[in-house]
Amino acid sequence: MTAPTHAESGAASLLDRRLPPVTEIGAASMIAIAGGVIYLAAYLPKHAPLGVAVALLALAAALQLTNAILLSRLPDFAWDRFFQVGGWALLAYAVIAGMIEYAFVYDKTRGAPLVVMTAMLALFMLNVPVLIAFTVTRYQQTR
Amino acid sequence: MSATAEVTIPTPEAPATRPRVVIVPVRGLPIVGLVLIGVVVAIARDARWGLMFCHVVGGGLWTAIDLFVGFVVGPIIGRMSIPARIEFSTRFMPKMLLIMPTVVTMTLAAGFQLARLSGFLDTSNPRHTWVVVSFGVVGVMAVIALAYLEPANVAVLFELRKPQPDGRVVEKLMRRFVYTAGITGVMQVATLVIMTRLAS
Numbered sequence: 001m002t003a004p005t006h007a008e009s010g011a012a013s014l015l016d017r018r019l020p021p022v023t024e025i026g027a028a029s030m031i032a033i034a035g036g037v038i039y040l041a042a043y044l045p046k047h048a049p050l051g052v053a054v055a056l057l058a059l060a061a062a063l064q065l066t067n068a069i070l071l072s073r074l075p076d077f078a079w080d081r082f083f084q085v086g087g088w089a090l091l092a093y094a095v096i097a098g099m100i101e102y103a104f105v106y107d108k109t110r111g112a113p114l115v116v117m118t119a120m121l122a123l124f125m126l127n128v129p130v131l132i133a134f135t136v137t138r139y140q141q142t143r
Numbered sequence: 144m145s146a147t148a149e150v151t152i153p154t155p156e157a158p159a160t161r162p163r164v165v166i167v168p169v170r171g172l173p174i175v176g177l178v179l180i181g182v183v184v185a186i187a188r189d190a191r192w193g194l195m196f197c198h199v200v201g202g203g204l205w206t207a208i209d210l211f212v213g214f215v216v217g218p219i220i221g222r223m224s225i226p227a228r229i230e231f232s233t234r235f236m237p238k239m240l241l242i243m244p245t246v247v248t249m250t251l252a253a254g255f256q257l258a259r260l261s262g263f264l265d266t267s268n269p270r271h272t273w274v275v276v277s278f279g280v281v282g283v284m285a286v287i288a289l290a291y292l293e294p295a296n297v298a299v300l301f302e303l304r305k306p307q308p309d310g311r312v313v314e315k316l317m318r319r320f321v322y323t324a325g326i327t328g329v330m331q332v333a334t335l336v337i338m339t340r341l342a343s
Contacts, residue, residue: 015311027290034282042275044264096248103252128289135294136301139312
């Protein structure tokens with residue numbers, strides 16, 4: 001006994017639609033962010049040389065910019081759902097990023113390392129909601 | 144959730160009902176808030192026992208849930224019929240949406256402070272390398288969880304909210320959820336090795 005599904009009932013499945021690799025690019029950006037945060041955290045409470053961290057930060061930002069461009073070019077996408085899900089996820093991840101930032105400030109991270117760390121947390125905070133919203137919206141029918 | 148309205152999935156043989164899908168179980172949010180406040184207080188007070196409690200309880204739950212979902216619940220779901228999977232996911236996934244980020248935040252925030260208090264963050268500490276390796280393992284798990292696992296968790300809930308969910312979409316997203324939980328479960332074994340090395 002199975003319930004009829006869109007596919008079984010003949011409707012075109014949203015599974016078959018071709019979309020840009022937003023998830024993969026977002027995951028690559030996340031790898032760069034995680035690498036940068038680990039690199040900086042490995043030196044705490046001392047200051048790490050910032051070259052590698054800044055390069056990873058720039059890479060993560062470039063990948064997220066690429067995702068934003070790819071998303072903006074999607075012709076047929078349920079944007080209302082995307083922004084609804086993304087907005088709530090952003091709120092949740094702002095709380096999580098805020099807690100991480102609090103921990104670093106509490107541990108007396110200051111100056112340039114704190115700036116780089118904060119920028120990485122900001123990218124993290126923006127990236128995860130985009131990935132969640134994209135994954136939800138790709139299976140939503142546009143009106 | 145039991146007080147919510149029912150949605151009918153018609154089948155050729157008999158009508159079936161399933162509970163209305165709740166994306167975020169709002170009643171659980173105060174508990175999440177209390178846990179996070181507890182972690183912040185433990186950090187602010189440098190309360191070693193509090194940090195240890197948050198890290199051990201959070202880490203234990205994180206590891207156990209990942210292993211249980213990946214290797215016990217996952218294969219069971221895989222053998223269920225699509226309506227049964229839908230009903231199970233409807234009740235299971237909203238809870239995971241609250242539990243996992245809370246447990247992970249609790250474990251990592253407390254663990255980082257414990258490492259600092261124990262001097263493991265100091266590059267001259269002989270156990271510093273193990274801490275950095277644990278950062279790496281957590282980094283890999285974070286990428287998998289945040290880029291693949293959690294989006295699948297939320298997406299399956301939105302699919303289940305539809306009057307007629309697409310069984311193939313639910314199946315694909317649940318498979319992705321269970322596989323990624325399994326991968327992070329395997330990585331948790333590496334975390335256990337590192338943590339026991341640090342504690343020994």
